[in-house]
Amino acid sequence: MLTKDMAICIRAVDYSETSQIVTFFARDTGKLGAIAKGSKRPKSTFDGPIEILSHGQILFAGSNKDKLATLTEFQQRPTGLNLQKNLFALYCCYFAAELVDGLTDDYDPHPELFEGFIQLLQNANEQPGTRDDRRRMLSLLLLFQLSLLNDVGLKPILSHCANCRKRYETGGTRHEYYFSSSANGLICRDCEMSFADKIRLDKDVSDHLANLKQIPASTEEILVEIEKVMVRHLTVLLGRPPRMAKHITAS
Numbered sequence: 001m002l003t004k005d006m007a008i009c010i011r012a013v014d015y016s017e018t019s020q021i022v023t024f025f026a027r028d029t030g031k032l033g034a035i036a037k038g039s040k041r042p043k044s045t046f047d048g049p050i051e052i053l054s055h056g057q058i059l060f061a062g063s064n065k066d067k068l069a070t071l072t073e074f075q076q077r078p079t080g081l082n083l084q085k086n087l088f089a090l091y092c093c094y095f096a097a098e099l100v101d102g103l104t105d106d107y108d109p110h111p112e113l114f115e116g117f118i119q120l121l122q123n124a125n126e127q128p129g130t131r132d133d134r135r136r137m138l139s140l141l142l143l144f145q146l147s148l149l150n151d152v153g154l155k156p157i158l159s160h161c162a163n164c165r166k167r168y169e170t171g172g173t174r175h176e177y178y179f180s181s182s183a184n185g186l187i188c189r190d191c192e193m194s195f196a197d198k199i200r201l202d203k204d205v206s207d208h209l210a211n212l213k214q215i216p217a218s219t220e221e222i223l224v225e226i227e228k229v230m231v232r233h234l235t236v237l238l239g240r241p242p243r244m245a246k247h248i249t250a251s
């Protein structure tokens with residue numbers, strides 16, 4: 001039986017001289033691995049080798065958790081991402097692909113997350129080419145990461161202390177917050193002693209995490225600091241440091 005779906009390629013490895021094994025994140029199917037026979041031949045039915053972030057309609061046979069599907073058709077829409085001009089945006093999208101691959105399960109669909117990913121690719125593509133691009137892309141990546149965690153049931157607790165549930169306070173002398181992966185969120189100063197893995201947050205960072213609406217208008221410096229907290233947390237969730245992280249948080 002053939003299945004039709006819309007999908008984004010999130011991983012591609014060579015299988016032989018002429019074929020690839022590709023991982024797709026598909027809207028109605030979720031993540032799936034497929035063999036693309038002959039994809040590296042000059043006249044392949046897939047318009048040449050399949051690249052990460054390429055997306056479009058796929059047709060595949062054999063949707064089964066235990067074995068690879070066989071890709072029979074892939075109508076690629078050009079990503080249009082300009083490597084030279086927009087390397088940072090490209091890295092952000094690669095990072096998103098790596099996280100979707102690492103944090104979603106095979107054949108577990110997340111249609112809203114799929115749409116969010118498509119939106120991220122489009123936004124990356126439509127960078128106005130100003131000095132503000134990097135900051136804007138970073139804010140989009142952060143919001144995508146948070147929606148990903150939300151969608152896979154790992155939503156961090158950010159509006160109150162993850163331990164005692166006391167509401168986040170923006171001001172006051174007792175303003176001191178931490179992030180702990182083992183608590184899955186913000187920790188107040190009364191509770192921080194119980195969490196060995198906590199890190200202390202700058203006020204700007206905790207304010208933004210507690211009020212995510214501030215992220216799109218934030219400065220690049222603050223966004224980089226928030227992303228560092230996220231990378232640390234994602235390292236725990238993935239069980240290894242995300243490969244793309246160094247390209248994002250390095251200044």
Ligand SMILES: [Zn+2]
Binds near residue numbers: 163187188189190191
């Ligand atoms: Zn607390």
